[in-house]
Amino acid sequence: MSNGNMTLNLKIWRQVNAKTEGKFVDYKVDHVSEDMSFLEMIDVLNEQLVRKGDDAIAFDHDCREGICGMCSMMINGKAHGGFKGTTTCQVHMRLFKDGDTVVVEPWRSRAFPLIKDLTVDRSAFDTIQQAGGYITANTGNAQDANAILIPKPIADEAMDAAACIGCGACVASCPNGSGMLFMSAKVSQLALLPQGKAEAEKRVLEMVQTHDELGFGNCSNHAECEATCPKDISIEHIARTNREYIAAAIKHHEKDRSGGGA
Ligand code: FES
Structure with a gap:
């Protein structure tokens, strides 16, 4: 798809904290560049949400270059998207196609209690x-x-x-x-x-x-x-x-x- 013109349909897990129920919420993100990283794509979505007065999606990140291990999330059911030897921050949007539906969830494990949305302890x-x-x-x-x-x-x-x-x-x-x-x-x-x-x-x-x-x-x-x-x-x-x-x-x-x- 041409640069900057991808549209993605996201299903993102939203949950205020571990005591409340969570659910998938649908979002549409336009003008996604194939050069963006997956986290930059979520940054764009968060800017849209904040401009509308909505709560930004909480997700962990730090180095954004595959070093710190913070960017933990399941993408389409696979940890870090399942791309070999790749952290979420190193996943680029060129790996997706215009119109794709992408499901994003937090780590789900008893030893990692949920904090908010995509972040776990x-x-x-x-x-x-x-x-x-x-x-x-x-x-x-x-x-x-x-x-x-x-x-x-x-x-x-x-x-x-x-x-x-x-x-x-x-x-x-x-x-x-x-x-x-x-x-x-x-x-x-x-x-x-x-x-x-x-x-x-x-x-x-x-x-x-x-x-x-x-x-x-x-x-x-x-x-x-x-x-x-x-x-x-x-x-x-x-x-x-x-x-x-x-x-x-x-x-x-x-x-x-x-x-x-x-
Ligand atoms: S943000 Fe540090 S490894 Fe992804």
Whole structure:
């Protein structure tokens, strides 16, 4: 469609807060440029709403360049629209056609209570991260890069895990509402490196326990999380976390039985 002349029919979830009922509301947006991002298209709609004296649609955003993980929403039933390796802020309107109907909803998961419209409270992720605690690292001057040698494949894997931006697409896409992909990425990014090994057992035990207590479901290998993750985090991290968790739990159980404490 020619630039600036697309018209879209939007069905957007509106809900004042978690205590009120929500519903889809239909909006028509004219003059959508194919160069706009999805968030810019919502900005245009919000300007129209505010000019009419209506309440603007609440949605999360910050960096608008795929870094912060804030722009969480379901587009046509898929987290971030389901475009490979892409956050909502990086979705461009050229991916849609003139006259398309687009359904936009918030993440729906027990562990992410709704705040308003498309925004949800994802602070449960922060709680899991905090449960992981600190790493042992020397302070002072930076060490020589060759002081701790790390094989390239291991460094690559840790860096791939560290790419997780904590957007919550994994939770929103999982039929169990599991946060295992997020948590396992946070476990792997430290456990794979020598600096993270000192507290690895305690970290995995406490992160898994916190994950479960916060109402996230368990992983049953649907792999929807991996398919929709905008940073292409692999479910292999979940398998690694499970192995680490079992080994740490057995070790601590044996220590407890022999009176050694956890
Ligand atoms: S707004 Fe930061 S990742 Fe989309």
